[in-house]
Amino acid sequence: MRNKSIHRFLEKLDSIAVIGLGYTGLPLALRLAEQFNVIGFDNDPVRVQQLQQGYDSNQEIELHLPANLLPIFTNDPSQLANPSVYIIAVPTPVDSANLPDLHFLKKAVEQVGQFLKLGDCVIVESTVYPGCTEAYCVPILETVSGLKLGKDFSIGYSPERINPGDAVHHIGAVIKLVAASDSSALEFMTQLYQHVTAAGVHACESIRVAEAAKLTENIQRDVNIALLNELSGVYEKLGINPGAVWEAASTKWNFLPFRPGLAGGHCISVDPYYLLDQIKPMGIKAPIVEEARRVNEGMVNRVMTHVLRHLETVKDEKNNKRVLIMGASFKPNVKDVRNSKPVELAKLLKQNNVEVELIDPLVDTQQLERVAGLTLTSQIKGRYQVIIVAVNHTAYKELGESYFCNSTFETALVIDLTGAFKGVIHNRKYWTI
């Protein structure tokens, strides 16, 4: 153990295993490795090899640290034999029908179960529905290990709050929620996570509270974005400029600074479905949560309708189907294209015979091809009939009106889903939400 001064609860700790080294697991493993022996386990051999070579393909983490501050990166399950704490940070996506897909979690829990020993603590960090840790993970652990919760091992839940692409709200700077199956496990987790974040730890009264808190954080964002998406449609029909409304309303101290837009990614556009799927068989309804999802899922179609309507007005001109989407990732300043709404928009436009190109300063073209079957335009050529600013990447901040005028026809439309170019573009048709 690297830090002799740590609390007595941690003194017996031999090593910690972090299972799943993606956007959430890798920063956590690195943070813990500053003070503990950490096994960073991922079942993707390519990912492990890259991490061993000091390369994070997500480009979120700087790995050029002294070896004694790094986890042991491995895809060898036998390395899970020694740790006494197992932290699970594997994906919990939804399937094509928006139903929770727990197969990554199931596999990870089974792997842990094979190595579980007396006195071990298992901590789930993946986002799940309230009750999942105790009602879904614990039975698997007990069956595979032959051990009993409470008597032989403990379980806890600590949802991740990191925000990829955000240098301010990094893992060491946000409050961590902790919850556990018994009071000594809770005390242990509290001590452990105080070494992860300087912002402190909030102990929840139950695991289900911590699970629900994580969902609530993202559902609240989803609902607020949906409200503004809905209002922007209403104001547009009333002939009122929505962007000017947000600007005016935000001068009030208690106006929440949300913006309308595309809600994709693996938190906001996934987590509400975990709750909805859980409550449906119980006959419990959450109409606001459901409606927010419906409104936000409808945004891609709304934008597409605008594009097609504009292309119809220029149908007699040359290059009348050329559309450029600026930004392919699911949110600003990340290269992640999973559940990306700009990608969904590009696919829909293609199905409608639009010649659509995607450009992005961060996204890796090979990942885009692998995940979405689309290629990235490296350098724009010629002029477009529509430019859609879909993601508010910092790199776009420097662009002025000349960029848009030089790359579009005079009759072109600029669709600015970010609102970043409001008041900048005067010589082209401009639409924002």
Ligand SMILES: NC(=O)c1ccc[n+]([C@@H]2O[C@H](COP(=O)([O-])OP(=O)(O)OC[C@H]3O[C@@H](n4cnc5c(N)ncnc54)[C@H](O)[C@@H]3O)[C@@H](O)[C@H]2O)c1
């Ligand atoms: N990305 C975010 O911004 C964010 C924020 C908060 C919470 N979360 C939650 O954290 C969890 C992980 O998300 P992520 O974005 O880090 O995922 P990710 O896809 O970036 O990484 C997950 C990693 O887990 C690995 N993996 C999958 N199954 C495994 C197994 N059985 N054993 C070992 N490794 C396995 C994958 O190879 C991958 O490297 C999800 O539940 C997500 O909802 C994500």
